[in-house]
Amino acid sequence: xxxxxxxxxxxxxxxxxxxxxxxxxxxxxxxxxxxxxxxxxxxxxxxxxxxxxxxxxxxxxxxxxxxxxxxxxxxxxxxxxxxxxxxxxxxxxxxxxxxxxxxxxxxxxxxxxxxxxxxxxxxxxxxxxxxxxxxxxxxxxxxxxxxxxxxxxxxxxxxxxxxxxxxxxxxxxxxxxxxxxxxxxxxxxxxxxxxxxxxxxxxxxxxxxxxxxxxxxxxxxxxxxxxxxxxxxxxxxxxxxxxxxxxxxxxxxxxxxxxxxxxxxxxxxxxxxxxxxxxxxxxxxxxxxxxxxxxxxxx
Numbered sequence: 001x002x003x004x005x006x007x008x009x010x011x012x013x014x015x016x017x018x019x020x021x022x023x024x025x026x027x028x029x030x031x032x033x034x035x036x037x038x039x040x041x042x043x044x045x046x047x048x049x050x051x052x053x054x055x056x057x058x059x060x061x062x063x064x065x066x067x068x069x070x071x072x073x074x075x076x077x078x079x080x081x082x083x084x085x086x087x088x089x090x091x092x093x094x095x096x097x098x099x100x101x102x103x104x105x106x107x108x109x110x111x112x113x114x115x116x117x118x119x120x121x122x123x124x125x126x127x128x129x130x131x132x133x134x135x136x137x138x139x140x141x142x143x144x145x146x147x148x149x150x151x152x153x154x155x156x157x158x159x160x161x162x163x164x165x166x167x168x169x170x171x172x173x174x175x176x177x178x179x180x181x182x183x184x185x186x187x188x189x190x191x192x193x194x195x196x197x198x199x200x201x202x203x204x205x206x207x208x209x210x211x212x213x214x215x216x217x218x219x220x221x222x223x224x225x226x227x228x229x230x231x232x233x234x235x236x237x238x239x240x241x242x243x244x245x246x247x248x249x250x251x252x253x254x255x256x257x258x259x260x261x262x263x264x265x266x267x268x269x270x271x272x273x274x275x276x277x278x279x280x281x282x283x284x285x286x287x288x289x290x291x292x293x294x295x296x297x298x299x
Contacts, residue, residue, distance in 0.1 A: 006042070010027045010100050016037050023154065026099075027098075041084065044080055047078065047102075072130050073129040122227070123228055131176055139172070149162050216230070216231060248287070254284060
């Protein structure tokens with residue numbers, strides 16, 4: 001049975017790497033100074049951000065392997081599993097940089113209240129952030145400022161300055177992900193094409209009657225993406241949320257089917273995956289401005 005160790009504290013993370021803990025709730029490590037670590041897998045109870053600059057084929061995040069072929073940032077939140085898919089007795093030399101902090105550090109702060117907005121903490125390993133050399137320097141500058149505060153010693157300003165620099169770093173990462181969505185436009189267009197095909201095939205099959213309406217999670221999994229990454233990609237490419245996009249497609253298909261006067265509106269609603277026809281009517285009226293019956297009569 002696979003052994004998964006709990007990663008409960010910043011001190012534990014540092015101790016595994018033979019590095020000093022300057023603050024019990026936050027740390028920035030130059031991993032080249034770390035000692036080799038056992039190739040374990042961990043259930044994290046803290047936030048961990050890795051800046052990787054070496055190829056690492058056996059690193060796993062969740063159930064997926066990630067092959068670092070360029071400098072990348074990988075974000076791990078409490079409740080997630082990461083580590084190495086190797087025998088327990090294999091030793092690994094850490095590389096790159098790591099920013100780790102405990103949820104207690106940001107509890108009750110503005111950053112703590114907005115952590116859910118950083119959706120990339122729920123991306124899959126294959127959706128990591130690949131950064132340019134210029135972006136890398138910005139990341140390292142943020143890390144350096146946090147590290148300098150830790151080395152200065154704790155005073156009444158320390159917490160605010162450390163948290164401000166973590167927030168600054170995360171906000172830069174939002175910008176970098178926006179850039180990555182743009183620079184990977186051809187890949188994104190292919191995903192959108194496959195998404196369109198997925199929805200078309202779904203509604204041409206019997207799946208709506210057995211599974212109901214297609215959910216964002218179902219579509220993302222079918223496209224081998226995390227729900228958050230899929231939603232963010234769609235928002236960047238179309239300006240719509242994933243749910244809005246799915247609902248728009250439902251309405252497009254419904255408009256065609258409503259013209260079949262041999263079927264009552266309720267039957268069309270059931271065929272499209274609605275358990276209750278009134279929910280279909282409500283969405284149709286919300287999106288089109290009139291009810292399905294009125295739309296049928298007007299055309």
